[in-house]
Amino acid sequence: MGKKKNVQPPPPSTSTLPELTADGEGNVVGEGPVVVEEAKKEGVKPLEVLYCQGELRYPIDVGCDDDLVIVCSFPPEFCEFGSSLTRCKAWLHEEHPDLFDKYYSEDALVEKTALLSTEAATKLEKDTAKKEAKAEAKARAEEERKKEAKVIVKRIERNKRKYVTSISGLEAFGIDLKKAAKLFAQKFATGASVTKTVTGGEEIVVQGDVSDEIVDMFEEANESSKESALKGVPEDNIEVVEEKKKKGGD
Amino acid sequence: MFKKFSAADASGQSILKSSVQRSIRATLLSQMNWDAETLELVWPKKEALVLVKCRDHISIYTVQGEPLFFQHFDGPFFPTLRLLQKYPSLLPKVQVDRGAIRFLLAGAHMMCPGFTSKGGWLPDADAAIPKEKAVAIFAEGKDHPCGVGLTKLSSEEIKSVNKGVGVEIVTYLGDDLWSLKKL
Numbered sequence: 001m002g003k004k005k006n007v008q009p010p011p012p013s014t015s016t017l018p019e020l021t022a023d024g025e026g027n028v029v030g031e032g033p034v035v036v037e038e039a040k041k042e043g044v045k046p047l048e049v050l051y052c053q054g055e056l057r058y059p060i061d062v063g064c065d066d067d068l069v070i071v072c073s074f075p076p077e078f079c080e081f082g083s084s085l086t087r088c089k090a091w092l093h094e095e096h097p098d099l100f101d102k103y104y105s106e107d108a109l110v111e112k113t114a115l116l117s118t119e120a121a122t123k124l125e126k127d128t129a130k131k132e133a134k135a136e137a138k139a140r141a142e143e144e145r146k147k148e149a150k151v152i153v154k155r156i157e158r159n160k161r162k163y164v165t166s167i168s169g170l171e172a173f174g175i176d177l178k179k180a181a182k183l184f185a186q187k188f189a190t191g192a193s194v195t196k197t198v199t200g201g202e203e204i205v206v207q208g209d210v211s212d213e214i215v216d217m218f219e220e221a222n223e224s225s226k227e228s229a230l231k232g233v234p235e236d237n238i239e240v241v242e243e244k245k246k247k248g249g250d
Numbered sequence: 251m252f253k254k255f256s257a258a259d260a261s262g263q264s265i266l267k268s269s270v271q272r273s274i275r276a277t278l279l280s281q282m283n284w285d286a287e288t289l290e291l292v293w294p295k296k297e298a299l300v301l302v303k304c305r306d307h308i309s310i311y312t313v314q315g316e317p318l319f320f321q322h323f324d325g326p327f328f329p330t331l332r333l334l335q336k337y338p339s340l341l342p343k344v345q346v347d348r349g350a351i352r353f354l355l356a357g358a359h360m361m362c363p364g365f366t367s368k369g370g371w372l373p374d375a376d377a378a379i380p381k382e383k384a385v386a387i388f389a390e391g392k393d394h395p396c397g398v399g400l401t402k403l404s405s406e407e408i409k410s411v412n413k414g415v416g417v418e419i420v421t422y423l424g425d426d427l428w429s430l431k432k433l
Contacts, residue, residue: 044284
């Protein structure tokens with residue numbers, strides 16, 4: 001969502017909604033038909049809404065591409081209820097100082113607190129702090145999970161000398177499974193499909209024993225600068241296992 | 251409805267027949283407060299309306315990948331919050347007091363006292379909102395709507411009963427439909 005400037009406050013609903021509001025004032029009713037007539041010609045232009053781009057990063061404020069970024073995306077007036085208020089404030093201060101003054105100046109704060117009892121105000125403050133901490137913890141957990149996650153390349157014996165290779169756990173690294181499967185199919189000239197596992201996740205099944213080659217492919221994708229569907233899996237997180245068919249099964 | 255939602259919940263996309271699109275266009279015009287020209291800006295005649303079927307009988311209608319409307323079973327059409335913020339007068343307005351915003355943004359249904367207290371606002375008796383009607387939920391001291399709801403009581407009943415759920419929240423600021431910009 002691009003940054004939009006020039007936010008107009010929405011028109012008072014009375015002027016655009018003459019029939020829905022019960023405002024019996026003469027001037028409002030007088031204005032009504034004019035607006036409608038204008039609309040007949042070209043339609044009402046949409047209001048431009050500004051969305052906050054204040055963001056919460058983890059690791060905190062490092063600023064490289066693979067940071068986890070949560071953008072607030074609320075209209076700035078609602079940032080106080082979001083989970084990254086401090087950063088939203090900083091963003092607004094930089095990009096739209098006028099709006100910042102409107103929402104966070106001394107006067108505005110006094111007005112706001114006047115609406116609430118002090119008790120409720122402190123509670124709200126506490127809640128905001130709590131929310132912020134929570135969002136951060138969530139981001140951290142996500143990061144942690146990504147570090148822990150393992151891609152498992154499994155060689156499954158199908159029929160003595162025939163194998164299939166299944167690759168599971170790719171979702172955690174933000175890889176498009178369909179694209180990856182296509183890539184494998186092309187590379188090895190075999191069938192490769194995305195299948196659902198019993199546990200609810202999805203895995204890629206490639207025909208043939210290609211486990212070593214697949215590991216190499218992941219490495220190559222990381223090293224080369226070219227865009228690849230397999231990019232983003234650290235070598236250490238790949239595990240190769242083998243599954244033999246149980247003896248005497250058939 | 252959209253507290254937990256992701257693109258994975260959408261089971262299929264299909265372009266609608268033009269006759270169905272025509273009837274949807276008519277329904278949208280009758281259910282919401284706008285004229286054909288305005289709708290034309292949001293959803294140009296040339297663009298096809300895509301129906302995205304989701305779990306729990308939710309259908310989302312998108313134009314060029316951008317969700318615009320959604321519907322539950324054969325219920326009324328709701329505009330998405332982003333659309334509503336562009337055209338705040340699409341739906342009848344109700345307003346909750348400041349204390350309720352916190353709960354609204356957590357997805358709670360809105361209770362009657364939130365509308366009848368000092369910061370809340372309901373239309374007067376001669377413009378009363380019937381029940382089971384889509385409404386735009388505004389908040390005290392804020393310019394933009396922050397939720398879309400379905401009235402469970404008529405606005406007059408809310409005033410007289412003044413207890414329990416008055417408006418069910420369908421989508422709100424910060425839920426998963428809000429974060430979903432393209433489908």
